[in-house]
Amino acid sequence: MKVRNIDIDFSTANIFWTPETPEFAQFWNATSTFLPYLEPFLNQAVREGMGTLSSDGSDDQLRDDCRIFMAQEGQHYRNHEKFNKKLRESGYPQLSDREAVMKADYDRYQEKKSLRFRLAYAEGFETLGPILACYFLEAARELQDPTVDDPTADLWRWHLAEEYEHRHVCNYLFHRLYPPHWYRVFGIVYAGRHMLTYMFRTAAYLLREDRRAGQIDDPWRSRLRLVGVGGRMLSYALPRLFKSALPSYDPIKIPPPARSMDVLERAETLWPRKRGKPTNPA
Ligand SMILES: [Fe+2]
Ligand SMILES: [Fe+2]
Numbered sequence: 001m002k003v004r005n006i007d008i009d010f011s012t013a014n015i016f017w018t019p020e021t022p023e024f025a026q027f028w029n030a031t032s033t034f035l036p037y038l039e040p041f042l043n044q045a046v047r048e049g050m051g052t053l054s055s056d057g058s059d060d061q062l063r064d065d066c067r068i069f070m071a072q073e074g075q076h077y078r079n080h081e082k083f084n085k086k087l088r089e090s091g092y093p094q095l096s097d098r099e100a101v102m103k104a105d106y107d108r109y110q111e112k113k114s115l116r117f118r119l120a121y122a123e124g125f126e127t128l129g130p131i132l133a134c135y136f137l138e139a140a141r142e143l144q145d146p147t148v149d150d151p152t153a154d155l156w157r158w159h160l161a162e163e164y165e166h167r168h169v170c171n172y173l174f175h176r177l178y179p180p181h182w183y184r185v186f187g188i189v190y191a192g193r194h195m196l197t198y199m200f201r202t203a204a205y206l207l208r209e210d211r212r213a214g215q216i217d218d219p220w221r222s223r224l225r226l227v228g229v230g231g232r233m234l235s236y237a238l239p240r241l242f243k244s245a246l247p248s249y250d251p252i253k254i255p256p257p258a259r260s261m262d263v264l265e266r267a268e269t270l271w272p273r274k275r276g277k278p279t280n281p282a
Contacts, residue, residue, distance in 0.1 A: 001165050003071040004264065006158060007273035008079050008151050010086050017150035022216060023207060023226040024142040027233075028156055029087055030202035032080045033095060034102040034195070039077040041106040042125065042170070043070045045118040049173045052115075062172055069169040072162045079155055092209050098202055105194070119174045120187025125195065126170040127188055129163030130254050131240045136160045137257035139236055142229070151271075158267035161260040167251040185245045192241065200230060 015029065016022040050066040053059035088095055109118055136143065136156060143153065174184060207226060210216045243249070 001065060001068045001072075003068055004075065004158070004162070004268050005273040006075050006079060006267055006271050008082065008155050008271045010083050010151050010155075013083065013086060013151045015087065015090050016215075017152040018142045018145065018148050020145055020147065021142045021225055021229065022210065023203070023222060023229045024140070025152070026206040026210070027199065027203040027226075027229055029083075029152075030206055031199045032155075033084050033087065033099050033202060034198055035080040036077040036084065037099070037103040037106045038125065038195075039073040039080075041110060041118070042122045043073050044110060045115065045122045046070055046170065046173060048115050049119050049177055052177060053173075059176070062169075062176065065166070065169045066173060069166045072166055076159050076162070079159075083152060083155060091213060092206055094205060095202075098198075098205065102198055116178050116183065117187075119170065119177065120183050121191045121194075122187075123170040123174045123184055124187040124189070124191025126163070126167060127244050127249075127251070128192065128195075128237070128241065129160070130167040130251060130257075131237050131244070133160035133164040133260070134240075134254075134257040135233060135236045137260060137263065141232070154267060154270060157263040158271075161257070161263045161267075164254070164257055164260055165264075167254060171249075171251050181247045188241065188245050 014025075016025050018024045046066050046069055050063055053063055084099075109121065137160065142148070171184075174187075178184075203226070207216065207222060211219050211222065216222045244251075
């Protein structure tokens with residue numbers, strides 16, 4: 001695990017970065033829109049959890065991993081923020097209001113919910129992370145298309161490869177602080193429902209605007225493609241998510257997605273943060 005200082009230039013990015021299947025791109029674009037609220041929330045929970053670890057040396061490795069986790073998440077949401085700005089400037093007048101609902105949810109959780117709840121939520125998201133990484137990097141047929149070459153595809157490949165890389169951090173921290181297993185399952189169900197509902201509803205909204213603006217020709221074919229995109233992803237992710245809720249789950253044992261190290265090297269080569277450009281602390 002390491003921190004990569006990435007700064008992607010989205011000036012040439014297309015909103016439909018999978019041109020043959022705009023519905024796939026809009027699903028991930030919708031997902032991008034709430035990450036600048038989710039990932040700082042995860043970092044806050046990990047920071048607070050890390051502060052309760054033992055100082056006798058036995059938790060030093062976990063503490064170091066927590067620090068890298070927070071720095072990686074900080075890199076992720078700053079790059080998503082840049083992409084999201086481009087998305088908002090491309091139309092979609094209700095998008096800010098939709099994002100505000102998620103921001104208000106995370107603000108409320110931060111203010112009112114226990115650290116156990118917030119870390120269980122974080123672990124719910126982080127359990128989905130390596131599953132989506134394997135789906136995106138190995139299985140999604142929309143990405144096998146040779147016309148997919150876009151900074152936004154690079155953003156997601158790099159982000160998800162790092163989600164795979166730090167997959168164990170929230171899990172180990174949660175189990176270190178809150179050993180009973182059932183509450184982790186609650187976190188997976190709660191976070192999964194909360195996030196997936198937003199992702200699918202927001203994707204449907206973006207596509208409605210695209211159809212209204214004449215960006216997508218055949219509305220029924222588009223709706224069918226969206227059902228295909230969602231159905232293929234859920235049929236890949238849900239059985240793996242159920243399996244990962246078992247007490248025997250250990251994220252460190254998940255085999256790496258194909259080409260994940262190549263993806264990470266490519267991100268560092270193509271999109272390094274230029275010297276002198278400031279990075280805010282995570
Ligand atoms: Fe992330
Ligand atoms: Fe993560």
